[in-house]
Amino acid sequence: MEQRDGNRYRNMFRSLVTRMILVSMVPLAGIGGANFLLFYQLNRSVVLEQHANFLRYHKESVESFLNSLVSEMISWTHQYSLEELKSGTLEKLYRINQGRGGLLEDLGVIDSRGDHVRYVGPYDLAKKNYRETEWFSRVVEDGLYVSDMFLGFRGVPHFIIAVKRPEGEDFWILRATVNTDYFVRVLDTARLGTTGETFIVNQRGLYQIPPRSGGTPLDFSGFPDLGPHEGITVKELKVEDRTFLCSSVWIPRPQWLLVFRQETSDVYAPLWKASFVGLLLFLAGGLGAAIFSVAAARDQVRRIHRADLEKESLTQRLLVAGRTAAVGEMSAGLAHEINNPLATIDTLQTWIRDLASASPIPEEDRQEILESAAKIGQQVARCKVITQGLLKFSRRVEAAQEAVDLRELLEEMAVISRARARVENIVLEQNLGELPPVWGSPAHLQQVFANLINNAMDASAGRPHAKVIIKAWAEGGQVLVSLEDNGCGIPQENLSRIFTPFFTTKPVGKGTGLGLAICHGLVQNMGGEIRVESMAGRGSRFTVVLPAFKRGSEAPGDQNRSQEGHPQGTG
Amino acid sequence: MELVSVLIVDDEKEFASSLSKVLARRGFQVETALSGQEALELLGRRSFQVALLDVKMPGQDGLALLKIFQERAPAMAVILMTGHISPEEELSGKAVGAFAYLLKPHPIPQLVELIQKAAKAAGPSCKKGHGS
Numbered sequence: 001m002e003q004r005d006g007n008r009y010r011n012m013f014r015s016l017v018t019r020m021i022l023v024s025m026v027p028l029a030g031i032g033g034a035n036f037l038l039f040y041q042l043n044r045s046v047v048l049e050q051h052a053n054f055l056r057y058h059k060e061s062v063e064s065f066l067n068s069l070v071s072e073m074i075s076w077t078h079q080y081s082l083e084e085l086k087s088g089t090l091e092k093l094y095r096i097n098q099g100r101g102g103l104l105e106d107l108g109v110i111d112s113r114g115d116h117v118r119y120v121g122p123y124d125l126a127k128k129n130y131r132e133t134e135w136f137s138r139v140v141e142d143g144l145y146v147s148d149m150f151l152g153f154r155g156v157p158h159f160i161i162a163v164k165r166p167e168g169e170d171f172w173i174l175r176a177t178v179n180t181d182y183f184v185r186v187l188d189t190a191r192l193g194t195t196g197e198t199f200i201v202n203q204r205g206l207y208q209i210p211p212r213s214g215g216t217p218l219d220f221s222g223f224p225d226l227g228p229h230e231g232i233t234v235k236e237l238k239v240e241d242r243t244f245l246c247s248s249v250w251i252p253r254p255q256w257l258l259v260f261r262q263e264t265s266d267v268y269a270p271l272w273k274a275s276f277v278g279l280l281l282f283l284a285g286g287l288g289a290a291i292f293s294v295a296a297a298r299d300q301v302r303r304i305h306r307a308d309l310e311k312e313s314l315t316q317r318l319l320v321a322g323r324t325a326a327v328g329e330m331s332a333g334l335a336h337e338i339n340n341p342l343a344t345i346d347t348l349q350t351w352i353r354d355l356a357s358a359s360p361i362p363e364e365d366r367q368e369i370l371e372s373a374a375k376i377g378q379q380v381a382r383c384k385v386i387t388q389g390l391l392k393f394s395r396r397v398e399a400a401q402e403a404v405d406l407r408e409l410l411e412e413m414a415v416i417s418r419a420r421a422r423v424e425n426i427v428l429e430q431n432l433g434e435l436p437p438v439w440g441s442p443a444h445l446q447q448v449f450a451n452l453i454n455n456a457m458d459a460s461a462g463r464p465h466a467k468v469i470i471k472a473w474a475e476g477g478q479v480l481v482s483l484e485d486n487g488c489g490i491p492q493e494n495l496s497r498i499f500t501p502f503f504t505t506k507p508v509g510k511g512t513g514l515g516l517a518i519c520h521g522l523v524q525n526m527g528g529e530i531r532v533e534s535m536a537g538r539g540s541r542f543t544v545v546l547p548a549f550k551r552g553s554e555a556p557g558d559q560n561r562s563q564e565g566h567p568q569g570t571g
Numbered sequence: 572m573e574l575v576s577v578l579i580v581d582d583e584k585e586f587a588s589s590l591s592k593v594l595a596r597r598g599f600q601v602e603t604a605l606s607g608q609e610a611l612e613l614l615g616r617r618s619f620q621v622a623l624l625d626v627k628m629p630g631q632d633g634l635a636l637l638k639i640f641q642e643r644a645p646a647m648a649v650i651l652m653t654g655h656i657s658p659e660e661e662l663s664g665k666a667v668g669a670f671a672y673l674l675k676p677h678p679i680p681q682l683v684e685l686i687q688k689a690a691k692a693a694g695p696s697c698k699k700g701h702g703s
Contacts, residue, residue, distance in 0.1 A: 335654065336653075336654035338654075339674070340583050342675065342676040343583075343586055343654070346678070347589040347590045347593050350589075350593045350679040351596075375585055378585075379585065423627055
């Protein structure tokens with residue numbers, strides 16, 4: 001019992017703690033989650049805005065750089081004639097370029113036949129004919145051509161700008177090779193976080209300017225989706241085991257894709273940092289909630305435990321009171337049943353004295369004295385049956401459960417009940433078959449049947465041909481005991497309330513309204529039930545159904561009791 | 572002096588017979604009846620000055636019998652006997668007309684005294700109903 005109670009309170013404690021922690025942590029987790037999402041979006045939009053700014057800035061730099069080169073070369077073709085360029089001006093221009101940082105690797109003039117008529121630069125390109133090259137036909141057609149990157153003889157990436165100068169029907173071309181120093185320098189300034197970097201690929205996905213972190217010019221970049229698009233596009237890209245957030249924009253001439261990329265782990269570093277702090281706070285909150293919950297639950301369970309103890313002691317007192325009441329009611333008839341033999345004994349002893357006062361005593365008187373003494377003995381035996389019945393009844397106070405032979409118990413009770421029945425002019429019949437034992441407390445069983453028998457007698461006392469029948473039989477693993485009376489019966493509207501504590505129809509001072517409530521609790525406690533059939537004015541039948549006890553099996557009442565807690569309190 | 576006639580009505584056979592012998596020895600003329608019906612039969616044949624009447628009896632109980640006695644033998648003094656713990660409660664208002672009640676067991680000497688007092692109150696035995 002104690003262990004079961006312990007488990008009960010432990011479970012109560014656990015469920016209280018769990019509920020309190022859930023109640024405090026679920027909203028906290030919700031707020032945390034919502035914050036995470038908000039922060040994620042904020043983080044992403046801030047990063048993307050930064051990316052866009054970088055891209056816009058670099059696009060402009062690259063474009064203006066290219067434009068300034070192109071426009072400078074166009075202005076040269078207009079400023080100087082072919083003859084001037086062939087005779088020393090080209091060298092002069094190349095020297096100026098060298099003075100400005102040597103962006104131009106070389107400079108050359110090509111005539112309409114494709115012959116390299118003049119060349120300044122480190123390579124041996126003079127006298128070369130370009131008529132069959134692609135760029136030549138492009139510049140003849142468009143008047144201006146900016147190439148993709150290519151590796152020259154030294155393996156250094158560069159590109160060319162070629163400007164056509166029409167002159168009447170004829171034309172000539174000014175061509176320059178541009179190195180990538182400027183781009184590399186400019187793009188290198190665009191850094192963000194630890195992994196943010198810029199690079200350029202051409203339409204075929206070849207690196208024009210590779211990223212700072214690695215890559216060789218003109219190697220395939222693997223950058224997908226190189227179709228033309230307006231403005232800035234953003235995508236996430238997985239390269240090997242790293243994921244990048246990539247923003248890209250097209251530079252229209254020479255159709256280069258400017259890409260800014262940053263590893264997502266880097267992009268979301270602030271988010272992870274904030275999440276980590278948030279998680280720490282959440283865990284701290286959880287710990288706080290857990291400590292609080294445990295303290296609160298322990299306090300609560302202690303209170304409940306105290307209340308249960310109080311309730312239990314009240315229930316115990318109630319049981320004792322109910323028992324006292326039942327014994328009192330039963331013993332009302334007992335005095336009468338003992339007083340009658342006592343009166344007989346008294347007259348017999350007077351008669352013996354009368355006869356014995358003569359001296360000498362005649363033989364027939366002596367015989368009568370002996371007979372009278374024997375009669376006294378019979379009367380004493382009669383009293384003894386009653387007092388012993390009462391003794392058995394009142395001695396049973398232990399609530400401990402055991403296998404009980406109901407037949408024996410009911411027979412004992414019938415002895416004392418018969419006394420009252422005689423006094424009240426009630427015929428008490430008993431019909432007890434062979435019964436298997438039941439598992440329960442003898443004291444409690446006695447109390448149950450005492451109450452039911454008393455009720456049956458109360459209901460039928462004073463009515464003509466009053467009769468109470470105690471019947472007991474076994475049926476399908478159950479033991480049934482019915483108490484039937486032909487008394488006043490219970491009106492239909494009261495039937496549902498008879499097991500309610502303090503419900504009584506007896507006059508004030510006669511009934512407590514607890515008898516049936518206590519019976520109900522006690523029987524339920526033993527895993528049984530009480531059935532009631534009644535008809536107002538005709539009588540009632542109360543049937544107590546108890547599970548038969550099989551030896552070796554678990555006590556049937558125990559299981560039920562653990563669910564009920566303290567069933568005495570239920571009825 | 573004429574013997575005082577006493578009728579004992581009690582379903583306790585041993586009590587009735589022993590009391591009758593004890594009273595007879597003390598100079599009473601005693602008859603016993605083990606039930607109300609027997610008592611009424613006896614009363615139909617003769618009269619008594621005093622009746623000792625048990626309250627609790629199966630069938631017709633003492634109180635019902637008391638009423639009948641008062642109708643048929645108004646001169647007869649009736650002493651009620653009861654084994655009940657509190658006769659006041661048991662008899663409240665129902666023992667009107669009884670000469671006295673006594674609690675069983677009752678000491679014989681006092682009982683004898685009570686019967687004699689009752690007989691005086693009832694007067695000599697009434698012949699009414701005698702031989703009817």
